[in-house]
Each structure stands twice: as C-alpha cells, then as structure tokens.
Amino acid sequence: MSEIQSVKIAVRGLTKIFGDAPEDALDLLHKGETKQTIFERTGQTVGVADANFDVYEGEILVVMGLSGSGKSSLIRCLNRLNEPTSGEILIDGQDIVGLKHRDLLQVRRRKFGMVFQHFALFPHRTIQQNVEYGLEIQGVAPEERAEKALTALSQVGLESSVDSYPDQLSGGMQQRVGLARALAVEPDVLLMDEAFSALDPLIRRDMQQELIALQSRMRKTIVFITHDLDEALFLGNRIILMKDARIEQVGTAEDILSNPATTYVERFVAEVDKTKLLTAGAVMRKTRTVAFVNDGPRTVLRKMEDEDLNLLFVVESDFTLRGVVRDDAALKAVQRGERGIQEIIETSIEPVGIDTPVRELFAPLSESSMPAPVVDDAGRLKGMVVRASLLQGLADQSSATTTEEAA
C-alpha cells in the first residue's frame, strides 16, 4: 500500500435517475432533497446521487450498502449498462459518458470483465464456449480463443468438465466459470455485482479467499459489490458505504469501523458487532514463546532467533505480563555483558483485556505495527492480537454463525 497509487477510474458527480422525467428529479436533488421525497413528488427513482470517488489501480474497492441502496445502479454505470443521467466517468483519463455506441463497445470489450450475482452463464453453451464468449465477440481466432479460455479456467481452478453445460455444475462451480469468463478477456477492471451472494456460506468463504489470492497474483483492479459488511471487511482494500443512493463514507476497513463518518455508518457497524459479540479473546493468536523476567539476554535472543521474531513479551513465572523486550536492546545487553534483562524491559506497552470488543482494537492497532498483548483479569498473558488477525477473525466468526443459522 505504500507505493503511489494511480487512479484507474475517476467518478465525478455521477447521478443516475430512473424514470422519464429525470430533469425534475435532478433539480430537486441539487436542492438537497432525499430519494424518498423526490420519488413522492416526481415519481422518479434516484439510483445514484452525486457519487464522487476514485478506483485505484490494483485495489479491491468494495461498494457496500443495504439492498436498494444503489450499488448495482452505480456499478452498472461504470460500463454504461445504465446510462448515467449526469456526471463523468473517467477510465484511464478518458470520459466514457460521451462515447458513441461503437467506441463504448470497444471500451466494454477491452477494459471490463463482469461477474453477476446469478452467474448469468449461457445455458446453450458449454463451459468452454461460455468462457470464450468475450473473445468471440472481439473476433479472436478459434485456437487462440481456446487457449485463453483454458488459461482462464485454470486460474479459477477449473480444468476438467470444459465440455459440460452450466446446469450440470454446482453453484460454486458455475460462479468459477463466471469469473473465468470475465478473466478470459484479460480486462483491466473486474466488476463483480454480489458475485458471491448466491453461494453457500462455506463455498462463499472459499471464493473470497481465492479472489484475494487471485488478486494478489494478477493485480487486477476489482470493484466488488456486497450487502454484507463482513465480506466487505474481508475483501476490501477500501470500502464505499452507500445509503439511499448516496455515498456515506469512503475509507479502509479500519476507517469505517473506528471512525464512522455518520451515525448511519455507526449504526451499521454497531449492528454487526452486536450480532457477533466478538472479543479480543476470540480473535487472538497464541504466543508461541515468551521471555521470563529471570531469563538472560542470550536466552532471549536465542528464543527470538528460533521463532524468527524481533520482540518478545516478558512475563513472570505465573505469566503475569511485565512488558516487552526487543532484539536490538537484547543484543546491546549481551555486548555490555549484562546478566539479566531487567534493565531492558519496556513497560510502556498497553495490554488489551480479554473481553475487549474487537471494534475498540482497530484504532490502537492501526497506529502501531506491534502486536497487542491480551491479558485476563489477573493480568496474565493469554495471547496477542495483530492487525491481520482482526479482519480474519471478524470474517471467520460471521461465516461460522451464518453456517449455524443455515443448518
């Protein structure tokens, strides 16, 4: 995330109104009226209202919101399946809103691959023919087409059953085909509208993980839509939160969880935590090795080397947390010929109570690269939380609960 990010898609003042008199609705929208009022007064439905955001090259941008909040309307504007009512959509700096139909077809062919909630595979075509569809449209020769289709299929872990028809595959398999069909045209941007929402929770989890793996391999720019906060937190480099056709907040998972921009976001997030009741204890990792207060600096250094760590938590013999010791301090202590580590223990570290809600951990953790020690009521070390395990924990928890509900 540290490299300078280039903007792949810039969306400026994008508005989409459904109905035959968008002008009236547009006026009211500029006066700040809500979607509800506008519908009551004009009968026009506001799909997207004045959206402004960038999609960075190589990121997964998640658009999240309740059903009807305008997510699909928004993503369908990006390749003009929905004709925007006003605003600009710059792709690699080129505004596609004014494009003539022929040029638009070229943009759709070269820049985008789309994956649909209900797969939208062509039932009269085999798996291979489905994956070849986009290439066929581009006029690619049959041999090259077949080759690229097979590559795309192997990217999603599907190499057998290329001659089957879609209705012979399970839902998860069908969506792999949907993904392969989108990947086969080697698009710059993948548009995924609730792509995993129709799948069973366990398969859904698999697909999410594979999408992340795929994205880290291929560095695709992905715009992913979901109504599910956990999915958003798990997948999104950044998240856009929508409500009633408007964008409420754009930010990283941490931003959204720890600094909700509006009371709506706050409630949305609180809702998730309430149902999950996630605590530090649930997401912590075991500490594999600790330093005891009576250890010498050489022992501590060797423990660090064995586990490939650069710091250790220091505990008393009953595991009461005393502080932390770092490798550079231990090395200096050895060089100075010291026998104990008493002098080099840092005690400024803030432990986290085992019952602390996960939500309260985002802010402190996002400011330090160090793991936070987790202690019980008596102050004894029980484990630690690192930033990465937080999101993973959140997501695992939710898929576990949804599985139980489904069962």
Add this chain to the structure above:
Amino acid sequence: MIDIPRLPLADWIDEGLDALTDQFAPATKLVSDLVETGIESAVDGLMWLPPWLTILLVSALAWRLAGRRTALLSLFGFALLWNLGLWEPTLQTLVLVLIATLVAVAIGAPLGILAAISGGVYRVLFPILDFMQTMPAFVYLIPAIPFFGLGPVAAVFSTVIFAMPPAIRLTTLGIRQVPADLVEAADAFGSTKWQKLVKVQLPLAIPTIMAGINQTIMLALSMVVIAAMIGAQGLGGEVWRAIQRNEAGMGFEAGLAVVVLAMVLDRITQGIIRNRRSPAN
C-alpha cells in the same frame, strides 16, 4: 328519419384490391407460375416414389425426431390412407402445407425478430396480428383469387397469411423471454446487437419459435383444407366433393386422413422441440 349514408367500405376494399392487382399483375403472374411449378413438381416427385417407400421413409424420420410411437402412428396411419385410395390427395395437402409453412416462417420469423427488438414495430404489428387472428378464415380466400386466380397458388397465398401470426408472435415472445441477466451479460462483453441476437437471443428462443412453427403448421393444415373452395386440390378437395355429392362416408374418410396428417405433423414437430430443450444431453 335522418338519412345517414352507408359507408362504402366494401367498395373501397374492392377498388384498393383492383388497383393492387393491376399494379402487380406481372409480378403476381411470375410468382404464380413459380409456385405452381414448385407444387406440381414436388407432388409429381413424391408420386413417382412407390407409396410404401415414402411411408417407410417418413416413419423412419418420425422415429429419429420423435420416437417409436410417432413412427408407428405414421406407419399405420399412412398405410391406411394408401389403402383407402387417398394417397395422392394426402401428398398434395402435405406439399401445400409444407410450402405455406416455409413461406410463413421465412416471412414471420424476421418480422418477429424486428418486433422483439423494436418497440415501434411491436406496437404497429401486434394489433394487426390480433385483427388477423379474429378474422374468419374464409375471408382470406377472397383477395387471393383476383391476384392468383382459382387454384393451388391462391390457396398457398391465403394459407400463408392465415398461418403466419403464430410464427411472428412466438418468435417475438421467445426473444423477449430470454432472461434479462443473460442479455446484460452479452452487453457487458461488448456484443453488438447482431452478435447478441445470433449468439444469445435466437438460440435461447428456439424452443419457443419451434412451438410457433408447430402452430403455424396446424393452422396451415386447417386452411389448406378450407382452400379447397378456391380450387386447392388434396384432401380438402375430397371433402368438398363429398359435400357436393352428399356422400357422408367419403367425407368421413377424407376427414380421417386430415386427422392422421395433423397428428403426425404435430408429433414430429413436438419431438423436435423436446430434443432441443435438453442441450445437456
């Protein structure tokens, strides 16, 4: 009493038709000759084959397309018609039906596609179809005569008009029924209208279009029988003669032959539809 003059609707139609027949006389003459030759050579060709061979061939075709039961039906059905001495009129009717269906579908399917794609065409065409389908079948016979004279060509002409509506309707319906997300997927990959039509909409509409063709065939058969009144030969001619001579038995035999032909044609087209429905096999 107020004297409202009668609307000369009939006169207008007559004048219009006269103008049209004058205008297109050379063209209709040409078409007429062509179709007449076509019908005659098709019937002659079929008559040249021994009936038992034709019956076996048709039954084999029925087997392939629609299974054993239909094959048996056509084997025994046609054998009976041969035995009753109705072989030639049966063939004449079959040829008229097939030619009329061919023409009706060749014109109707493209019209149906146009109506599916363009809202304007739809709004103009579909009320006309409603009108056409409520008009009594006999009425279609009358304008055919000034154009083509009495005989098989006029029969084919009015049959085509009468049997075309389902071919149009079900083509439009089939295309409009293609799930929206599939059409959207085609659009998302940058398909042109034509690519979308040929690669997605038409293939998925085929079962419905086939159902339309099935209806067209059935309508064509009923019309070809009625068209005996304007000189079409075939089974209708037999029925017509039976009426004029008041021979109930002969009328029944010819009627039975129409039923056999209808059943065989219906089963075979239904069989084709069934086979198309399961691409996975």
